[in-house]
Amino acid sequence: MTSLKKLLGKTLLATACLGTAMSAAADVLSDIKARDEIRIAVPQDFPPFGSVGADLKPQGIDVDMANYIADQLGVDLTIVPVTSANRIPYLQTNKVDLVISSLGKNPEREKAIDFSTPYAPFFLGVFGEKSISVGALQDLSGKTVGVTRGSVEDLELEKNAPSDVTVQRFEDNNTTLTAYLSGQVNLIATGNLVATEIAKRKPARAPEAKFMLKDSPCYIGMAKGETALQTEVNSIIAKALAEGKLNDISMKWLKAPLPKGFGA
Amino acid sequence: MLNFSDLLPYTDVFFGGLMTTIELTLLTTVLGVVLGTTCAAVRQYGHPASQRAVAAYVELIRNTPFIVQLFFIFFGLPSIGLMLSPWQASVIALTINLGAYSTEIIRAGLNNIPKGQWEAAKVLGMDFRQTLTRVVFTPAFEKIYPALTSQCIIVMLGSAVLSQISVQDLTYAANLVQSRNFRAFESYVVTALMYLGLAMLMRYVFAMIGKRVFAFREAQ
Numbered sequence: 001m002t003s004l005k006k007l008l009g010k011t012l013l014a015t016a017c018l019g020t021a022m023s024a025a026a027d028v029l030s031d032i033k034a035r036d037e038i039r040i041a042v043p044q045d046f047p048p049f050g051s052v053g054a055d056l057k058p059q060g061i062d063v064d065m066a067n068y069i070a071d072q073l074g075v076d077l078t079i080v081p082v083t084s085a086n087r088i089p090y091l092q093t094n095k096v097d098l099v100i101s102s103l104g105k106n107p108e109r110e111k112a113i114d115f116s117t118p119y120a121p122f123f124l125g126v127f128g129e130k131s132i133s134v135g136a137l138q139d140l141s142g143k144t145v146g147v148t149r150g151s152v153e154d155l156e157l158e159k160n161a162p163s164d165v166t167v168q169r170f171e172d173n174n175t176t177l178t179a180y181l182s183g184q185v186n187l188i189a190t191g192n193l194v195a196t197e198i199a200k201r202k203p204a205r206a207p208e209a210k211f212m213l214k215d216s217p218c219y220i221g222m223a224k225g226e227t228a229l230q231t232e233v234n235s236i237i238a239k240a241l242a243e244g245k246l247n248d249i250s251m252k253w254l255k256a257p258l259p260k261g262f263g264a
Numbered sequence: 265m266l267n268f269s270d271l272l273p274y275t276d277v278f279f280g281g282l283m284t285t286i287e288l289t290l291l292t293t294v295l296g297v298v299l300g301t302t303c304a305a306v307r308q309y310g311h312p313a314s315q316r317a318v319a320a321y322v323e324l325i326r327n328t329p330f331i332v333q334l335f336f337i338f339f340g341l342p343s344i345g346l347m348l349s350p351w352q353a354s355v356i357a358l359t360i361n362l363g364a365y366s367t368e369i370i371r372a373g374l375n376n377i378p379k380g381q382w383e384a385a386k387v388l389g390m391d392f393r394q395t396l397t398r399v400v401f402t403p404a405f406e407k408i409y410p411a412l413t414s415q416c417i418i419v420m421l422g423s424a425v426l427s428q429i430s431v432q433d434l435t436y437a438a439n440l441v442q443s444r445n446f447r448a449f450e451s452y453v454v455t456a457l458m459y460l461g462l463a464m465l466m467r468y469v470f471a472m473i474g475k476r477v478f479a480f481r482e483a484q
Contacts, residue, residue: 146430149439149443150444169430170430179339183342184339184350
């Protein structure tokens with residue numbers, strides 16, 4: 001009897017352990033479908049990616065992307081506003097399923113979480129009037145480029161641009177932007193968000209992206225090892241890219257098309 | 265802690281900046297004093313309408329910040345089709361600024377010439393132009409020479425603001441070096457000493473010029 005009891009006890013314990021192990025192994029994607037809800041972290045203080053609109057609702061690239069993904073999965077969307085400091089902890093503590101929060105990729109982050117394919121452009125580049133044709137650093141030879149002094153793009157230009165480029169350095173992004181708007185410079189090296197700002201202020205002088213100095217697009221973050229979820233999200237992004245949804249989002253919020261070869 | 269040797273690779277940058285500041289100062293000091301002298305004469309002896317025009321110019325410049333004048337010329341004028349290079353905008357801004365201040369300084373000197381001098385010149389058969397250039401100007405300038413010297417030095421120091429519109433002057437050099445090697449203390453100490461040296465040099469050169477121009481005193 002005692003041995004039977006013992007056996008029964010052991011079996012129960014083993015089953016319990018297995019049960020726990022199985023529920024832990026059940027992937028986030030199945031959880032989302034079972035819950036009929038996806039929880040997505042978006043920024044609330046970083047326009048045009050995520051901010052609070054006049055109607056007090058979150059808006060921006062990341063919000064549009066979150067809505068699209070929830071739509072494609074056919075589940076309800078719960079938006080979780082986060083700051084840039086706590087977006088990864090939210091993911092690690094399973095408070096959200098995805099982080100769509102203008103997240104860039106770097107080796108430290110890759111140790112902690114997994115990334116999708118890129119969904120939005122974020123880069124430093126040379127921008128300028130449509131009439132000027134430059135496609136690479138060498139083409140800047142003999143031309144004048146405005147830049148914000150001490151910025152990453154300033155250092156990139158100094159390191160890699162031909163020596164006969166005239167670099168006009170201004171105090172801050174706003175002065176660089178004014179220099180371009182007033183026509184004092186026709187080419188500037190800056191981030192694509194600054195270019196968006198110019199396009200908003202003066203659509204007629206919207207700068208065109210000529211080439212990139214440093215590319216650091218935004219990725220969707222998710223917990224490590226969620227292969228099923230990652231595959232699903234990547235295929236949704238691929239679909240969005242193919243059907244022009246990503247380009248629409250870029251046009252709507254960044255006032256510029258996706259850069260050439262985006263997501264390739 | 266402090267490490268001035270980090271500045272050595274940037275010697276050319278500092279030297280280039282220093283030369284730009286000297287060139288701009290030389291050019292605008294001459295242009296500004298000529299403008300100021302002309303305006304002072306007009307303000308003192310000109311037609312009432314032109315007197316008012318000069319007064320308006322002087323008040324406008326003396327009662328607005330230099331950086332606003334500079335930004336207006338560099339960033340504002342392109343909107344009405346007048347596109348100036350950073351260098352041109354700087355020369356114009358510094359010249360009209362010194363012109364306005366020196367107008368008032370020189371006018372004070374002209375005011376100071378006793379009526380008797382004018383009457384004596386008239387008795388000797390001099391016309392207005394001759395009286396002004398041969399009798400009035402030299403003693404008038406002698407009276408206000410120290411004030412004029414100081415004003416020119418103030419404009420030289422004020423040219424530091426030009427780095428805001430990407431003119432590669434001494435301050436631009438300091439800012440650039442500081443943004444590259446993060447040696448803020450060292451960069452700005454060296455720059456401050458260069459400005460100090462320039463100011464002292466200017467005072468010396470002005471004194472030398474003054475000695476020659478106002479030599480008539482010694483002959484007396």
